[in-house]
């Protein structure tokens with residue numbers, strides 16, 4: 001579904017991606033984790049076609065939707081209008097809002113939404129694009145712990161229901177192992193570690209099977225327990 005072969009990306013003297021190889025299968029959920037500045041967002045932007053690599057080959061479908069940490073809703077449009085912004089077919093807003101549990105907010109203004117509700121609206125907007133690939137860039141980084149768990153469950157459910165291929169950038173090891181089939185650790189322009197998580201997401205946050213993979217990821221990130 002998505003294939004990176006020897007992909008390089010430089011910004012001036014800075015080499016961000018350095019011969020990166022990555023294959024993502026159709027329907028797979030891949031989490032990308034890594035220290036700040038290791039090129040995680042750049043990787044997503046290349047998949048989305050927002051950035052061109054300097055070297056190597058990239059294959060990715062064009063039906064891609066992106067959701068960011070900040071929901072990027074237009075404050076002068078209602079939630080419903082935001083969801084179908086840029087679409088000729090406006091009828092999909094109601095279904096998409098129902099799917100994310102936001103039916104009663106179609107006429108509300110973005111400023112009237114909580115952080116979690118705004119992220120739900122952002123996901124509804126992605127839904128109306130009927131993507132094959134969903135890219136998530138730290139989507140829940142700004143949410144409180146409980147809302148975050150709810151949003152993870154929602155994304156996991158939407159992923160299963162729609163058969164999307166998902167790449168999610170996150171700083172949260174627990175989130176990565178709760179949702180992903182595979183977690184990759186990015187560093188020095190390449191994949192430093194690749195980890196398959198047993199079972200299928202969304203997993204229970206207290207699933208004891210997640211402790212081992214979580215610790216391995218923390219070690220790979222250079223985080224040692226206190």
Ligand SMILES: Nc1ncnc2c1ncn2[C@@H]1O[C@H](COP(=O)(O)OP(=O)(O)OP(=O)(O)O)[C@@H](O)[C@H]1O
Pocket residue numbers: 011014016034035036037038039040041042043
């Ligand atoms: N358009 C750009 N012009 C110049 N430098 C850029 C540009 N985009 C990204 N960079 C640089 O490339 C490096 C990687 O950025 P990127 O946003 O991909 O990292 P990241 O792993 O997503 O970081 P974070 O975890 O902090 O969000 C950073 O040093 C950043 O400053």
